[in-house]
Structure formats: structure tokens, C-alpha cells
Amino acid sequence: MKFKDLMQPHLRNVKPYVPGKPIEELRREKDHLDEIIKLASNENPYPPLEEVKQAIANEIAHLNRYPNSGSYYLCSDLAEYHHLDHNKLFVGNGSNEIIDLLVRAFISPNEEIIYPFPSFIIYPIVTQLAGVKAVEVPLQDYRLDLPAMKRSITDNTKMIFVCNPNNPTGTYVNQAEVEAFLDGIRQEILIVFDEAYYEYVVAEDFPNTIDLTKNRDNIIILRTFSKIHSLSGLRIGYMIAHEEIVTCLHKVRQPFNVNRMAQIAAREALKHSDKIRARIGENREQMAFVREEMQKLGFTVPPSQTNFLLAVPPPDSGDIIERLMDHGIIVRGMRPFGLGGGTFRVTIGTRDENVKFINKLKELR
Ligand SMILES: Cc1ncc(COP(=O)(O)O)c(C=O)c1O
Structure with a gap:
């Protein structure tokens, strides 16, 4: 019996998601390494705030009970935080789950x-899972090409993903570009x-999409x-979406899709958004350091509004990703994202991690 032949035909060629290599896995493979730094x-x-860790610890005593099914209280907190109606909010097991639910709820076979x-x-993975046509629109200078995405719309288009800032490039599209893109796109x-x-994000012209939802129900x-x-x-x-979209997702989600610890932790984290915001400055400072040093080494590094950088090595760099890994530094190779030539994505770490990463890069390139 070949069970793989029993699988639904459109699912047989799906390539499972490959995450960045976990620290424990690299330690098993290379037990000579004293230190492993994961920037993948x-x-x-940094770990969660102390207050959040305490809230999680307190919740352990209640794990005999199922979580709140629709994350009601977290939705209330988020509604207050964003000055929105409660019924415009939906919580998922990671935003990844919500992407999956959106496709499941709204995409029919010919769309x-x-x-x-x-x-x-x-x-691409959720599109394959749905068995529908993917329309992939190449980036332009490492940025989303919104005009080309708009030109790709057909009568069958049902959903458009706008990853902003974009992973893995870190680049963004601004308010004016987004408004021009949305103009004339049908509501369905x-x-x-x-x-x-x-x-x-620190860019002042980054789109205020919450404001855009006030005039457009399809955002x-x-x-x-x-x-x-x-x-x-x-x-x-x-x-955050129109209340009818929220209602549709409640129909397709699992009954208890978000666990108790996650709900409590998120609620507590929201209470300390000032402390969370304080992390932006350090990220910017560290990212400027890493970017500059990589550029000095001949890498092309697009400007980023995130906590990571895309690194395109100079020609003839060989397998820099593998060499970093041999020395205990895990970055994310970009081959699965369609970028070869040793291109990788590096997450901004602590100052100590970033300095070690740059020093290794200088030594190994
Ligand atoms: C662009 C983008 N969207 C969604 C996600 C998924 O995030 P979550 O951990 O909330 O599922 C990620 C995670 O890396 C991401 O980069």
C-alpha cells in the first residue's frame, strides 16, 4: 500500500514549510560548538517581559479548563487598544493560522x-493546499510591485496578499502607493x-491600514x-477586518484555537506597550550596525523596516550560509524563497550576538 497515492492529488506535491534550524538541532549535529546563535x-x-512571564505562570493553575473559545477578552483589549469595535477582531494560533483560515473560508476551486x-x-503553501491558481508577482528592486500586482487581477481573483513590510526583504510600500493600488479594485x-x-516600523509614510478599513470593507x-x-x-x-469576515472565520476555526497561556500573555503584553515600544530604538541601532558592516564587506542589503535584513553576498562568496552554520551561527538561506547565490536573511539579535555574527562573517567570507 502506498499511502502517498491515497493523498488528494493536488496535495501530493506540497513542500512542507521548513523553519529556521532550531538551536537544539544544530547542537545535535555539531556537538563541538561552544555557542550557537540563532538569527534565522x-x-x-529577548524573553517576554517579566509581567508577562508572571501572568503565564499564574495561568498554569487553570490548565485543567479549556481556553475562552473566541478569545473574547483579548478581542476586547485589542478593540480598546486600537479604538475599534470588538466585532472587527479575530484571534488566531499565530497570524499564520488566520492566513490558512482566510483561504479556507473564502477561496473556491476556480479562484x-x-x-x-x-x-x-x-x-504559496496555502494556495497549493487550496488547489487554486497562484499568481506570483516578482518584486522590483526588492520591493513589492503594487502596480504589477494590480495589473495581474482577473475576473477570478479573490484574494491578494500584501506583505508589508515584506518578509524576506524588509522593504515597505507607503501610504500613497497603497492608496493608488486600492483605487478601483473591486470590493469582492x-x-x-x-x-x-x-x-x-519607523517610516512616517507607512500606510495607516486601520484608517483605510473605515472606508473599505474588503481590507x-x-x-x-x-x-x-x-x-x-x-x-x-x-x-482586524469587517465584522462579516470575522463571523466567517469563526465558522471555520477549531473550537479552542488559541490556548490559555497565549491569551493571557497577549493581554498582559498589551498593558505594557510602552515597554515594548522601547525596544524599537535598540532594534534600529543594532540593525544600522549590522547593515553597515555587511555593506563594508560587499553585501547588498536593502533598507529594512523590520527586525531582519536580507543579505545578498558579493559574487564568489561560496556557501557562506553553511560556513556560518559550521561556526554556530544560524541564518536563513533564501533558496526556498527563490533567491539563490548564497543570499540569506539575518535577524537582528542582541548587541553581543550581532558583534559575533559580524566578526564571523569577516573571518569566513
Ligand atoms: C510576513 C509574516 N506573516 C506572518 C508570520 C507568521 O507569524 P505568526 O507567528 O503570528 O504565525 C510571519 C512570521 O514570520 C511573517 O514573517
Whole structure:
């Protein structure tokens, strides 16, 4: 019996998501390494705030009970935080789950999904899972090409992903570009602004998509607690959208999609947004250091509004990713994102980690 032949035909060629290599895995493979630094998954190098850790610890006593099913109280807190109606909010097991639910809820077999490429690797995967046509629109100078994405719209287009800032390039599209893009797009096309790195953005002309939802019902915004809030390990993200879109997602989600610890941690993190915001400055400072040093070494490094940088090595750099790995530094190779030539993405770490990364790069390039 070949079980793989029993799988639904459109799912057989799906390539599973490959995450950045975990520290434990590299330690198993290379037990000579004294220290391993992971700069591969755009995580926050710092642990959650003390108050958040305490809230999680207190919640342990209640784990015999199922979590609140629709993350009601977190939705209330988020509604207050963003000055929105409660019914425009939906919480997921990471914003990744919400991407999956959106496709499941809204995409029928003959419809098309437009997304930029290279961009977040989950868009091609969910499109394949849905068995529908993917319309991949290449970036232009490492930035989303919104005019080309708009030109790609057909009668069958149902959803467009706008990853802003874009993972893996870190670049962004601004308010004027987004407004020009939205102008004239029919209301039946769902425009998903994936803003996982929103809290790191400092560009003043970054689009205010929450304001845009006030005049356009087809705008969907995704945010996450995985990045600046240091909660990647708990899996929690949220969506801001029209209340009918929220209702549709409640129909397709699992009954208890977001666990108790995640809900409590996110609620507590929101209470300390001033402390969270204080992390932006350090990220910018460290990113400027890493970028400058890499540029001195001949790398092309597009400017970034996130907590990571794309690094395109100078020609003839050989397998720099593998050499870094041999020396205990994990970065993310960009081949799965369609970028070869040793191109990688590096997450901004602590000062100590960044200095070690740069020193190794100088030694190994
Ligand atoms: C652009 C983008 N969207 C969504 C996500 C998923 O985030 P979450 O951890 O909330 O599922 C990521 C994670 O790296 C991302 O880079």
C-alpha cells in the first residue's frame, strides 16, 4: 500500500514549510560548538517581559479548563487598544493560522490568489493546499510591485496578499502607493495586509491600514504577538477586518484555537506597550550596525523596516550560509524563497550576538 497515492492529488506535491534550524538541532549535529546563535526566524532575541512571564505562570493553575473559545477578552483589549469595535477582531494560533483560515473560508476551486514573490513562504503553501491558481508577482528592486500586482487581477481573483513590510526583504510600500493600488479594485477581492513587523516600523509614510478599513470593507489586517512582543513560542496573532469576515472565520476555526497561556500573555503584553515600544530604538541601532558592516564587506542589503535584513553576498562568496552554520551561527538561506547565490536573511539579535555574527562573517567570507 502506498499511502502517498491515497493523498488528494493536488496535495501530493506540497513542500512542507521548513523553519529556521532550531538551536537544539544544530547542537545535535555539531556537538563541538561552544555557542550557537540563532538569527534565522525573525524572533525577538529577548524573553517576554517579566509581567508577562508572571501572568503565564499564574495561568498554569487553570490548565485543567479549556481556553475562552473566541478569545473574547483579548478581542476586547485589542478593540480598546486600537479604538475599534470588538466585532472587527479575530484571534488566531499565530497570524499564520488566520492566513490558512482566510483561504479556507473564502477561496473556491476556480479562484485565484495574487501574492508577491519572494515573500512570506506560507502564501504559496496555502494556495497549493487550496488547489487554486497562484499568481506570483516578482518584486522590483526588492520591493513589492503594487502596480504589477494590480495589473495581474482577473475576473477570478479573490484574494491578494500584501506583505508589508515584506518578509524576506524588509522593504515597505507607503501610504500613497497603497492608496493608488486600492483605487478601483473591486470590493469582492479581499486585500490582506500582512503586517507581522508593524511594531518595528519607523517610516512616517507607512500606510495607516486601520484608517483605510473605515472606508473599505474588503481590507484585512494581520498582526502578531510573535515578533516585538517576544511570544513566538505561544503562537498568537490577530486580524482586524469587517465584522462579516470575522463571523466567517469563526465558522471555520477549531473550537479552542488559541490556548490559555497565549491569551493571557497577549493581554498582559498589551498593558505594557510602552515597554515594548522601547525596544524599537535598540532594534534600529543594532540593525544600522549590522547593515553597515555587511555593506563594508560587499553585501547588498536593502533598507529594512523590520527586525531582519536580507543579505545578498558579493559574487564568489561560496556557501557562506553553511560556513556560518559550521561556526554556530544560524541564518536563513533564501533558496526556498527563490533567491539563490548564497543570499540569506539575518535577524537582528542582541548587541553581543550581532558583534559575533559580524566578526564571523569577516573571518569566513
Ligand atoms: C510576513 C509574516 N506573516 C506572518 C508570520 C507568521 O507569524 P505568526 O507567528 O503570528 O504565525 C510571519 C512570521 O514570520 C511573517 O514573517
